[in-house]
Amino acid sequence: MGNFMAESSHDSPVGKAFRAAIDEACRFVGATAPNPSVGCALLDESGHILAVAAHHRAGQLHAEALALRQCSGRGLTHRIHSAVVTLEPCNHTGRTPPCTEALLATPVKSVWIGCADPDPNVAGGGAERLKAAGRDVFRISEFADVVPDAQRIAKDCRALIAPFRMRCREGKAWITVKQAVDGRGSMIPPVGQKTFTSVASLELAHRLRRGTDAIITGTGTIRADLPGFDVRHVEDHPARRRLLMICGRSGDLPESWLEKAALRFDVMWCASVEEAPRLLAEKGALWALVEAGPSLVRAMDERELWDDWLRIEVLPEGGERVSVRERHAVSPLSLIPGIGHEPARPALSSHLVERV
Ligand SMILES: NC(=O)C1=CN([C@@H]2O[C@H](COP(=O)(O)OP(=O)(O)OC[C@H]3O[C@@H](n4cnc5c(N)ncnc54)[C@H](OP(=O)(O)O)[C@@H]3O)[C@@H](O)[C@H]2O)C=CC1
Ligand SMILES: Nc1c(N[C@@H]2O[C@H](COP(=O)(O)O)[C@@H](O)[C@H]2O)[nH]c(=O)[nH]c1=O
Numbered sequence: 001m002g003n004f005m006a007e008s009s010h011d012s013p014v015g016k017a018f019r020a021a022i023d024e025a026c027r028f029v030g031a032t033a034p035n036p037s038v039g040c041a042l043l044d045e046s047g048h049i050l051a052v053a054a055h056h057r058a059g060q061l062h063a064e065a066l067a068l069r070q071c072s073g074r075g076l077t078h079r080i081h082s083a084v085v086t087l088e089p090c091n092h093t094g095r096t097p098p099c100t101e102a103l104l105a106t107p108v109k110s111v112w113i114g115c116a117d118p119d120p121n122v123a124g125g126g127a128e129r130l131k132a133a134g135r136d137v138f139r140i141s142e143f144a145d146v147v148p149d150a151q152r153i154a155k156d157c158r159a160l161i162a163p164f165r166m167r168c169r170e171g172k173a174w175i176t177v178k179q180a181v182d183g184r185g186s187m188i189p190p191v192g193q194k195t196f197t198s199v200a201s202l203e204l205a206h207r208l209r210r211g212t213d214a215i216i217t218g219t220g221t222i223r224a225d226l227p228g229f230d231v232r233h234v235e236d237h238p239a240r241r242r243l244l245m246i247c248g249r250s251g252d253l254p255e256s257w258l259e260k261a262a263l264r265f266d267v268m269w270c271a272s273v274e275e276a277p278r279l280l281a282e283k284g285a286l287w288a289l290v291e292a293g294p295s296l297v298r299a300m301d302e303r304e305l306w307d308d309w310l311r312i313e314v315l316p317e318g319g320e321r322v323s324v325r326e327r328h329a330v331s332p333l334s335l336i337p338g339i340g341h342e343p344a345r346p347a348l349s350s351h352l353v354e355r356v
Contacts, residue, residue, distance in 0.1 A: 013047025017084040024054040030211040031237040034284040036164035045081040064099040086114040089126040110136035114157025118165040163286035172277035177290040183316040206233035213285035218296035219248030
């Protein structure tokens with residue numbers, strides 16, 4: 001293991017490397033579908049980070065391959081001693097060659113894994129392959145005694161792939177409902193407005209748009225708002241084309257709006273919202289954001305068609321409360337700055353953020 005086991009988590013090279021790999025992977029959440037966001041850091045024998053990289057987009061290099069390329073570009077390959085990866089390295093040839101073999105072509109001695117590949121039939125088996133080739137393989141969750149925030153790290157790594165895991169295992173997209181509510185408990189904006197939440201909350205909403213692969217809305221919202229659904233308050237991934245699922249049966253939406261939407265989105269119709277998670281997964285979406293009015297949101301709640309629910313509530317006394325309901329042990333929402341923890345990662349306490 002080398003001397004990677006420091007006394008405190010902040011001094012632990014493995015802990016630091018995982019943090020760097022997770023932060024890098026977070027930058028690409030919303031850009032990689034149908035692949036998951038993955039980060040990798042390569043370390044030398046003394047635990048010094050040689051390279052940090054993430055998977056940017058499906059069809060491009062995996063995180064390990066990009067980190068290895070950075071190392072070789074700087075003439076550092078011979079110094080690679082350990083690799084830290086948020087997800088078990090793939091062991092199959094897809095659009096890119098197996099990361100296990102790329103790692104095995106270096107002097108790497110140990111590989112630290114944040115979480116197992118949820119798709120054992122396709123890309124899994126990476127840990128076994130590395131072990132069979134004589135490398136040490138460590139799972140960070142098993143090192144809570146030496147890396148004190150190991151459980152937090154493992155949870156973040158699972159959160160990074162939660163939507164990918166759901167698609168692999170259940171054939172469904174991860175569904176996040178975002179609901180803004182005014183001081184009287186209404187979702188309907190004042191006449192002439194589309195939104196009523198603060199700039200900070202709009203930024204949060206747009207970070208969610210950035211991180212997700214699809215928007216689900218209803219015909220009522222389109223008629224009322226002619227929404228743009230684009231990412232404006234924060235910088236979007238370059239050239240990112242998302243899905244826009246319109247739930248409803250009435251096809252009489254303004255033609256000009258539909259034409260404009262089609263420039264930016266792949267538009268899909270859905271007559272029965274129960275089908276939405278499966279239809280979106282079939283189209284390659286991992287994570288979808290619901291931006292719909294009370295009718296569709298209620299229908300989704302009654303059918304339990306959501307995985308987490310973000311409520312932005314304008315308080316009658318002023319200020320806002322942002323709260324999250326979760327159905328699962330981990331949620332990709334915990335990685336979105338302003339909801340979970342910021343990139344600098346102060347201690348994460350609860351999933352309730354109050355901005356009053
Ligand atoms: N505060 C907030 O967070 C938000 C507020 N809004 C506001 O909401 C208002 C619009 O509300 P609303 O009319 O309820 O709009 P919705 O977005 O909920 O759309 C309603 C339509 O959704 C379709 N629908 C409902 N249930 C299902 C189902 N089970 N399967 C498939 N389709 C279904 C129906 O379409 P059809 O009739 O065609 O069959 C229905 O008319 C606007 O004022 C808008 O500004 C909108 C988004 C977010
Ligand atoms: N009212 C409301 C939201 N409403 C959502 O935002 C859509 C408008 O998006 P755009 O046209 O891109 O600005 C609107 O149709 C609805 O889906 N969102 C929020 O963060 N806060 C709010 O108060």
